[in-house]
Amino acid sequence: METYRLEIKDATVAYNRVPAIHHLNLKIEGGHCVALMGPNGAGKTTLLKTIAGLLRVETGEITFHGHGLKRVASEIAYLPQREQVDWDFPITVRALVEMGCYIGLGWWRRFGAGHRQTVDQAIAAMHLQSLAHRQISALSGGQQQRAFLARSLAQKARIFLLDEPFAGLDRPSQENLARTMRELAAAGYIVIASHHDLKNVADFFDQMIFLNGELIAFGDSRTVFTEENIARTFNTEVFSGTIA
Amino acid sequence: MRRALLGCALIGFTNGYLSAFIVLRRLALMADALSHSLLPGLAVGVLLFGFSPVSVFAGGLVAAMLVALGSEIISRSSRIKEETALAVLYTLAFSAGIVLLSFAHVQVELEHYLFGNILGLSNSDLWITYFISLTILPALVALQRPLLVMLFEPSVARSQGVNVVALNYLLVIFLVLAMISSLQAVGVILALGLLVAPAATVYLFSDSCPALFWGGGLVGATGSCLGLLLSYWLNIPAGACIVLLLGLTFFAAYICSPRYGVFRHLFMRRHLHEESLSRWRAEPGHAHASGPGPAEEK
Numbered sequence: 001m002e003t004y005r006l007e008i009k010d011a012t013v014a015y016n017r018v019p020a021i022h023h024l025n026l027k028i029e030g031g032h033c034v035a036l037m038g039p040n041g042a043g044k045t046t047l048l049k050t051i052a053g054l055l056r057v058e059t060g061e062i063t064f065h066g067h068g069l070k071r072v073a074s075e076i077a078y079l080p081q082r083e084q085v086d087w088d089f090p091i092t093v094r095a096l097v098e099m100g101c102y103i104g105l106g107w108w109r110r111f112g113a114g115h116r117q118t119v120d121q122a123i124a125a126m127h128l129q130s131l132a133h134r135q136i137s138a139l140s141g142g143q144q145q146r147a148f149l150a151r152s153l154a155q156k157a158r159i160f161l162l163d164e165p166f167a168g169l170d171r172p173s174q175e176n177l178a179r180t181m182r183e184l185a186a187a188g189y190i191v192i193a194s195h196h197d198l199k200n201v202a203d204f205f206d207q208m209i210f211l212n213g214e215l216i217a218f219g220d221s222r223t224v225f226t227e228e229n230i231a232r233t234f235n236t237e238v239f240s241g242t243i244a
Numbered sequence: 245m246r247r248a249l250l251g252c253a254l255i256g257f258t259n260g261y262l263s264a265f266i267v268l269r270r271l272a273l274m275a276d277a278l279s280h281s282l283l284p285g286l287a288v289g290v291l292l293f294g295f296s297p298v299s300v301f302a303g304g305l306v307a308a309m310l311v312a313l314g315s316e317i318i319s320r321s322s323r324i325k326e327e328t329a330l331a332v333l334y335t336l337a338f339s340a341g342i343v344l345l346s347f348a349h350v351q352v353e354l355e356h357y358l359f360g361n362i363l364g365l366s367n368s369d370l371w372i373t374y375f376i377s378l379t380i381l382p383a384l385v386a387l388q389r390p391l392l393v394m395l396f397e398p399s400v401a402r403s404q405g406v407n408v409v410a411l412n413y414l415l416v417i418f419l420v421l422a423m424i425s426s427l428q429a430v431g432v433i434l435a436l437g438l439l440v441a442p443a444a445t446v447y448l449f450s451d452s453c454p455a456l457f458w459g460g461g462l463v464g465a466t467g468s469c470l471g472l473l474l475s476y477w478l479n480i481p482a483g484a485c486i487v488l489l490l491g492l493t494f495f496a497a498y499i500c501s502p503r504y505g506v507f508r509h510l511f512m513r514r515h516l517h518e519e520s521l522s523r524w525r526a527e528p529g530h531a532h533a534s535g536p537g538p539a540e541e542k
Contacts, residue, residue, distance in 0.1 A: 052403040073405045080399055089268070089396055090451045099396070102389040103404045135451040155404075 004030035010060030035205035052078035077152030100154030122153035142173030178204035260442035260464020277334035281311035283341030360431035360483030430483035437487035
């Protein structure tokens with residue numbers, strides 16, 4: 001199994017010269033499902049967007065397998081928050097997954113049998129065969145997340161960045177999605193998702209990043225999921241479950 | 245009449261095809277603003293170069309592009325949002341157009357451009373329409389993949405290296421060109437109808453983007469040709485008749501579409517709950533298959 005390595009060195013990201021993330025250093029290996037934890041305004045979405053190449057780093061650099069982000073853009077899949085998606089867009093699950101092949105195809109290259117097979121495999125991997133011809137708003141929240149993950153698979157992404165993927169999902173759908181994310185990690189990919197529910201984070205993710213403008217802690221869930229790190233990240237001593 | 249029909253088919257198809265992008269990119273408000281900002285361009289074109297299709301085309305193009313780019317520049321360089329800047333600029337342009345028209349004594353001819361006069365389509369008008377159609381349609385077909393990714397999720401498109409800003413500008417340029425091509429058919433005021441109604445109609449029937457593009461073109465072309473023929477038989481203004489027909493088609497779709505119309509529940513299968521019940525009974529663990537289902541149990 002091939003593994004991948006995402007390296008963030010001394011990264012500072014700013015909006016209008018005001019830094020949202022300060023001098024961040026991280027090394028994430030393939031095969032891990034990583035939770036990005038922090039209160040509102042901690043820089044979770046900023047970090048995901050920066051890794052996706054949507055925001056520029058003021059200092060430092062981000063590399064994947066030793067290459068700059070521009071060179072590996074197609075290997076990084078970014079799944080924005082639910083409210084940023086137009087669910088009425090006239091597109092079925094299959095057409096959405098086909099979209100994953102578009103950038104690699106360019107303007108003119110024909111969508112051939114190989115691409116159809118890639119799309120079939122991605123849909124099958126996310127267990128969406130029976131829903132392939134449904135419009136995306138006619139899916140449940142968990143199915144919608146899996147449809148977007150299938151598109152990322154068709155794109156041949158190696159890094160999956162998910163912004164609040166569990167928001168609005170009921171418990172069984174959350175567990176189902178977490179299982180899918182762990183399967184992707186088990187296949188050697190890097191899965192990073194912002195999350196804020198302390199009750200289930202240790203069940204869903206095997207690594208955690210505690211972020212609050214700067215890195216508080218990063219590592220194996222069993223070692224970094226401590227009251228001290230939670231208190232330092234959320235500025236509270238009380239382990240009270242969900243942080244709004 | 246044959247020339248007018250050919251013009252209508254071309255203009256209707258091009259505008260209809262583009263209308264899918266206008267609807268998906270939610271550019272209808274901008275299209276409205278730009279249609280009004282064509283007016284000073286027409287007036288300046290006529291004042292500077294006399295009354296000709298080319299002067300009207302060039303004037304309209306420059307004025308609309310100035311308003312579109314101006315609103316973009318203002319929104320990027322200040323805290324003013326784009327639609328606010330657009331509203332200020334297009335009303336400024338429209339009022340400037342009215343003032344300029346008082347200096348250009350060509351009101352009667354200009355009325356053709358305000359309300360359309362498809363039967364007065366000249367050879368040069370037809371050539372301009374050919375040129376615009378042959379620019380817009382192949383480009384939209386060629387750029388369909390990056391455009392689709394951009395229309396669906398601009399942030400994802402940008403992360404994949406799609407030049408979202410350039411594609412947005414291109415869509416606005418095509419919008420202005422298509423609007424100019426429809427001046428002769430329906431005029432400045434009604435141009436928006438041709439640019440929105442076709443795709444808005446198909447949008448109520450289909451969940452496929454290619455169907456929206458080609459269906460929009462087909463509805464636009466058919467509606468324009470039928471509208472022209474109807475106006476000829478009823479002796480009413482052609483531009484208004486075309487847009488009226490397209491608007492009524494939209495309302496018919498809004499009411500009758502089996503998929504997304506207001507009365508769609510009338511078209512739904514009545515026995516869906518029975519199918520669901522039989523599936524539930526067939527599942528392992530529900531051994532009392534012949535017994536009452538979950539609905540009856542309540």
